[in-house]
Amino acid sequence: xxxxxxxxxxxxxxxxxxxxxxxxxxxxxxxxxxxxxxxxxxxxxxxxxxxxxxxxxxxxxxxxxxxxxxxxxxxxxxxxxxxxxxxxxxxxxxxxxxxxxxxxxxxxxxxxxxxxxxxxxxxxxxxxxxxxxxxxxxxxxxxxxxxxxxxxxxxxxxxxxxxxxxxxxxxxxxxxxxxxxxxxxxxxxxxxxxxxxxxxxxxxxxxxxxxxxxxxxxxxxxxxxxxxxxxxxxxxxxxxxxxxxxxxxxxxxxxxxxxxxxxxxxxxxxxxxxxxxxxxxxxxxxxxxxxxxxxxxxxxxxxxxxxx
Numbered sequence: 001x002x003x004x005x006x007x008x009x010x011x012x013x014x015x016x017x018x019x020x021x022x023x024x025x026x027x028x029x030x031x032x033x034x035x036x037x038x039x040x041x042x043x044x045x046x047x048x049x050x051x052x053x054x055x056x057x058x059x060x061x062x063x064x065x066x067x068x069x070x071x072x073x074x075x076x077x078x079x080x081x082x083x084x085x086x087x088x089x090x091x092x093x094x095x096x097x098x099x100x101x102x103x104x105x106x107x108x109x110x111x112x113x114x115x116x117x118x119x120x121x122x123x124x125x126x127x128x129x130x131x132x133x134x135x136x137x138x139x140x141x142x143x144x145x146x147x148x149x150x151x152x153x154x155x156x157x158x159x160x161x162x163x164x165x166x167x168x169x170x171x172x173x174x175x176x177x178x179x180x181x182x183x184x185x186x187x188x189x190x191x192x193x194x195x196x197x198x199x200x201x202x203x204x205x206x207x208x209x210x211x212x213x214x215x216x217x218x219x220x221x222x223x224x225x226x227x228x229x230x231x232x233x234x235x236x237x238x239x240x241x242x243x244x245x246x247x248x249x250x251x252x253x254x255x256x257x258x259x260x261x262x263x264x265x266x267x268x269x270x271x272x273x274x275x276x277x278x279x280x281x282x283x284x285x286x287x288x289x290x291x292x293x294x295x296x297x298x299x300x301x302x303x304x305x306x307x308x
């Protein structure tokens with residue numbers, strides 16, 4: 001199934017006073033047929049915000065953060081736990097969680113808990129991040145963040161998949177460890193790996209990934225990137241066709257500022273043919289829940305026809 005995802009507004013440049021709008025949007029999207037609701041992550045901020053525009057440290061060329069250092073960013077795992085209680089069908093995910101900033105066993109427990117409470121609807125989207133200060137504040141090595149992420153994912157999957165878990169790595173050793181409850185989903189919580197098309201991301205996808213979240217140049221040219229990814233994965237033990245791909249949906253607006261559904265959906269079919277399996281778009285909707293539900297339903301109906 002080709003899915004449609006949206007981001008929930010779990011951050012704000014200034015104190016919004018209330019986060020009711022987040023929950024209103026989550027309910028409307030769930031009722032309107034959106035397939036997945038995702039939230040972003042920042043644990044702390046340094047003052048070098050312009051680093052986000054540097055691809056060499058994990059940022060995005062020309063990118064600009066939506067808030068300054070004192071922007072309000074809610075913890076994504078706590079947000080999704082809350083959202084799980086007011087939705088019934090939409091999947092819930094992180095886009096992305098800087099997973100290496102969390103202690104692996106604690107992250108495994110939190111992710112499993114969300115999966116259980118949501119009825120098996122949780123997807124863990126992960127990436128290495130771009131901000132040195134976040135790793136420094138956590139007492140971690142920014143330059144070794146890729147290895148830290150791989151280690152974190154190994155610990156999580158070990159605890160999710162084994163009733164009596166043991167692990168022996170250069171960073172951690174434990175034996176005969178029990179962690180319950182297990183995620184409801186077979187094999188544990190699905191892991192979506194974000195990143196550009198490089199050797200580290202390919203290895204991470206091959207080893208841990210249910211799907212790939214396009215980033216940077218890959219998001220700018222999805223068709224070429226998917227082909228490159230499949231070729232690279234084909235040189236591993238992983239079947240390239242078994243890996244989902246999440247990328248941006250370009251929402252086209254008319255001269256009056258409203259969404260041009262026909263023009264928007266015209267761009268969907270070529271991406272589906274190329275292998276994109278999850279479209280993530282910023283869909284403008286009214287602020288009231290009823291109006292938003294209706295707008296989402298109309299958009300979803302057009303999307304289903306375009307991907308049939």
